[in-house]
Amino acid sequence: MGDSRRLDSIKAAHRSERKKSSSRTEDYLEVISELVELKGYATTLDISRYMHVSAPSVTKMLQRLDEGGYLEYEKYHGIKLTARGSSVAESVRQRHGILLEFLEMIGVGYRAANRDAEGIEHHLDPTTLAQLRKFITFLRANPKIAESFRNL
Numbered sequence: 001m002g003d004s005r006r007l008d009s010i011k012a013a014h015r016s017e018r019k020k021s022s023s024r025t026e027d028y029l030e031v032i033s034e035l036v037e038l039k040g041y042a043t044t045l046d047i048s049r050y051m052h053v054s055a056p057s058v059t060k061m062l063q064r065l066d067e068g069g070y071l072e073y074e075k076y077h078g079i080k081l082t083a084r085g086s087s088v089a090e091s092v093r094q095r096h097g098i099l100l101e102f103l104e105m106i107g108v109g110y111r112a113a114n115r116d117a118e119g120i121e122h123h124l125d126p127t128t129l130a131q132l133r134k135f136i137t138f139l140r141a142n143p144k145i146a147e148s149f150r151n152l
């Protein structure tokens with residue numbers, strides 16, 4: 001007999017649709033902030049390309065994000081992240097960066113590491129994130145340990 005803790009935690013993780021919708025919000029804000037950084041602005045078309053969704057769905061989501069106070073959206077005047085939107089985007093980008101570095105450190109290739117980071121980034125407990133950060137700092141300070149691990 002196994003113990004039911006794993007089942008309980010699966011149940012907790014799937015408790016509601018909220019997690020899914022907050023992941024989507026985070027991904028939109030992440031993409032928008034990457035686009036703004038790269039080219040100074042983000043268009044509906046750009047977003048639809050990077051999110052793999054139709055332009056009308058993007059428009060609908062942008063309206064929702066506007067109502068939530070994450071950005072200012074005017075149909076023909078573009079998209080601007082508010083302070084609230086920027087801080088969410090910044091936090092996702094940080095989580096993504098830490099995960100990417102961690103996965104590459106343990107020998108995962110860049111492509112797979114990025115793909116996995118994209119999924120995991122929404123589901124990290126702050127404690128997990130802090131420990132990952134600590135682990136990365138530790139390995140950076142002890143390159144011989146990192147190297148001997150990679151040579152396993």
Ligand code: CO
Pocket residue numbers: 027117118119121122
């Ligand atoms: Co993501």
